[in-house]
Amino acid sequence: MSTVNRQWLLKRRPAGHLNEGDFEYREAPIPSDDLKPGEILVRNVGFLCAPTMRNWMDPPSKSLYPSIPLGQPIMAPGVARVTASQADGIKAGDRVLGLSSWQDYAVLSGGGLRRPTLIPDGIDFLEGIGRYGLNPMTAYFGLLDVGAAVSGETLVVSGAAGSTGSTAAQIGKIKGMKVIGIAGGKSKCAWLTNECGIDAAIDYKSEDVAARIAQLCPAGIDVFYDNVGGEILQAAIDNMAPKGRIVLCGQIASYDTAETAEGLRNMMRLIYGSIRMQGFLCGNYADRFNEAVNNLKAWTAAGKINYREDLRTGFENLPKSFSALFDGSNAGTLLVQIDDSAKETR
Numbered sequence: 001m002s003t004v005n006r007q008w009l010l011k012r013r014p015a016g017h018l019n020e021g022d023f024e025y026r027e028a029p030i031p032s033d034d035l036k037p038g039e040i041l042v043r044n045v046g047f048l049c050a051p052t053m054r055n056w057m058d059p060p061s062k063s064l065y066p067s068i069p070l071g072q073p074i075m076a077p078g079v080a081r082v083t084a085s086q087a088d089g090i091k092a093g094d095r096v097l098g099l100s101s102w103q104d105y106a107v108l109s110g111g112g113l114r115r116p117t118l119i120p121d122g123i124d125f126l127e128g129i130g131r132y133g134l135n136p137m138t139a140y141f142g143l144l145d146v147g148a149a150v151s152g153e154t155l156v157v158s159g160a161a162g163s164t165g166s167t168a169a170q171i172g173k174i175k176g177m178k179v180i181g182i183a184g185g186k187s188k189c190a191w192l193t194n195e196c197g198i199d200a201a202i203d204y205k206s207e208d209v210a211a212r213i214a215q216l217c218p219a220g221i222d223v224f225y226d227n228v229g230g231e232i233l234q235a236a237i238d239n240m241a242p243k244g245r246i247v248l249c250g251q252i253a254s255y256d257t258a259e260t261a262e263g264l265r266n267m268m269r270l271i272y273g274s275i276r277m278q279g280f281l282c283g284n285y286a287d288r289f290n291e292a293v294n295n296l297k298a299w300t301a302a303g304k305i306n307y308r309e310d311l312r313t314g315f316e317n318l319p320k321s322f323s324a325l326f327d328g329s330n331a332g333t334l335l336v337q338i339d340d341s342a343k344e345t346r
């Protein structure tokens, strides 16, 4: 058993694009199991590379999200084995999904959105953070609850070939919608139409997104599921149908840059069209995670969800692996496994 706690710390705040020098590797003692009420000590098994972690590396802002203090481990959604617990409902030996950090051992605490949840038996650690993890659950609640998706409507998804987007697009098909995805590059677009079975894909790197949306959605967009923001969100706003819903899931176009996103235009269309635009966090639905997992499992068993995972290994590679999210080189849900127990199911 290891006697050191490997850590990746935030050394400095990124100036624009992420840089290797923004991170510092350190070996620290394993934290004590002398815990305060509500805390648990965990051995991390794997991490989800979540794009919003890049926002957490910025200074504190008015945006409601947390800011990682300089010199502290990088906060990250993770799956872990509990080694000691002072939290109600969680005991040593349990497997949890929660907001952890880039280190072998971490003390997790907190209620609300930061509350760790148990991984159901029968699902291994990687499935708990990947196939049935935060991104597919985000897509599930975002499309069905926030987007109030209805059969026969037209759904457009940005970031459609990614982890969250590809699930949202395929749930749209399961619910009987016409689905159009927006993604970067011919190969991602071909995967969406050929393998995921959506109706059409727009390559934002080589096509005029607004013109293609207008062509493919002559009666307008009923639900726009947005992972990107910026000019892609603007193109959707300009093409929304009356009574449409815009699901603000993410704004990845503005995460890994020092530039401030431009303001949105044509907002009167939302007023005259009675169009709803709403942000949300997956964690808002923690009480319903089991419902999402059960539905995702059933759709997977029926061959209705094409899931793509980009699994990387090696604690030492965490910063490099994470940066793949921002140049589009990740092929599906980007996970980093740091422990051999990742396939354990209970």
Ligand SMILES: NC(=O)c1ccc[n+]([C@@H]2O[C@H](COP(=O)([O-])OP(=O)(O)OC[C@H]3O[C@@H](n4cnc5c(N)ncnc54)[C@H](OP(=O)(O)O)[C@@H]3O)[C@@H](O)[C@H]2O)c1
Binding pocket: 049, 050, 051, 052, 134, 135, 138, 159, 160, 161, 162, 163, 164, 165, 182, 183, 184, 185, 188, 227, 228, 248, 249, 250, 251, 252, 253, 254, 280, 281, 282, 283, 325, 326, 327, 328, 329, 330, 332, 333, 334
């Ligand atoms: N609200 C929530 O609770 C919640 C939860 C999970 C995720 N999210 C959000 O969902 C979005 C997707 O996250 P994910 O984890 O599923 O990642 P992902 O989509 O699997 O990977 C990120 C993808 O974003 C695209 N991208 C990167 N930079 C871009 C840019 N400047 N313009 C357009 N596209 C860009 C790239 O795809 P291309 O090759 O197609 O460009 C990249 O592969 C993020 O915005 C994230 O913050 C929100």
